[in-house]
Amino acid sequence: MTGIGTAPAIRPMRAAECDAVIALWHACGLVVPWNDPAADIALALSKPCSTVLVAEEEGGIAASVMVGHDGHRGWLYYLAVAPMRQRRGLGRAMVSAAEAWLAEAGPPKVQLMVRATNTMVLAFYETLGYAPSPVTVMQKWLRDPSA
Ligand SMILES: CC(C)(COP(=O)(O)OP(=O)(O)OC[C@H]1O[C@@H](n2cnc3c(N)ncnc32)[C@H](O)[C@@H]1OP(=O)(O)O)[C@@H](O)C(=O)NCCC(=O)NCCS
Numbered sequence: 001m002t003g004i005g006t007a008p009a010i011r012p013m014r015a016a017e018c019d020a021v022i023a024l025w026h027a028c029g030l031v032v033p034w035n036d037p038a039a040d041i042a043l044a045l046s047k048p049c050s051t052v053l054v055a056e057e058e059g060g061i062a063a064s065v066m067v068g069h070d071g072h073r074g075w076l077y078y079l080a081v082a083p084m085r086q087r088r089g090l091g092r093a094m095v096s097a098a099e100a101w102l103a104e105a106g107p108p109k110v111q112l113m114v115r116a117t118n119t120m121v122l123a124f125y126e127t128l129g130y131a132p133s134p135v136t137v138m139q140k141w142l143r144d145p146s147a
Contacts, residue, residue, distance in 0.1 A: 008055040008062065008090065010097040015045060020061045021054060028080040034145045040078070044068060049105065052078070053097050055090060063090045067098035074102035074110040095128055113137060 013021055022037045031037050044050040050068025054061050062085050066077040076098050081090045102110055111133065114121055122132075 008057050008093065010053055010055045010063075010093065013041075013045070013052045013054040013061075013064070017054065017061060021052065021064050024061055024064055024080050024082055025078055027083055030078055030080055036145070037078075040066070051101065053094065053101065055094060057085065063094050065094040065098045067101050069102060069105050069107045072107060074099075074105065074107040076110060076112040079112075091124060092128060 018038060018041055021041065022031070025031050025037055041052055044052050044066050047068070049071070050066065052064060052066045055063040061082075063081040065079045068075055068077075076095070079091065079094060079098075081094070099110060112125070112130070114125070
């Protein structure tokens with residue numbers, strides 16, 4: 001791996017950075033029709049149990065991770081590194097920052113979901129010490145996502 005030289009500034013995103021963060025998520029293929037990224041950001045920023053961390057490089061948003069907990073487990077979402085900045089350690093730095101945020105918040109375990117179509121990312125998480133979990137995730141919409 002080629003290192004990222006100077007450590008990037010990783011901090012909670014500002015509401016004014018919403019468009020830049022959503023553009024990053026589109027560039028990384030993380031936006032799907034059934035999720036509204038602006039609503040996801042607004043919800044995460046509105047509660048003390050969640051936030052969106054970003055890394056700024058050369059004045060732009062280079063990476064993000066949404067982190068939060070549900071009172072029992074920590075969760076990561078929307079981990080993204082701008083395509084031109086990948087494979088330089090930024091993804092690892094974002095996960096470390098999210099884990100540090102959760103260590104302060106208290107839950108003893110962190111989890112994340114990987115889309116069945118995104119198998120390439122599994123090796124990345126395994127490098128960082130994550131292992132597949134022997135559970136089935138079940139879901140139910142509480143609001144119609146198309147409404
Ligand atoms: C996944 C992602 C965040 C990784 O970011 P990154 O900055 O490229 O990762 P890093 O450079 O920090 O890599 C950390 C380690 O994982 C390894 N790694 C990274 N991507 C990998 C891949 N696709 N396959 C195998 N190993 C990988 C690196 O080699 C590195 O290992 P090393 O430290 O032993 O050299 C980035 O590829 C991305 O944004 N992907 C698109 C969005 C996405 O799929 N997000 C996850 C949703 S669950």
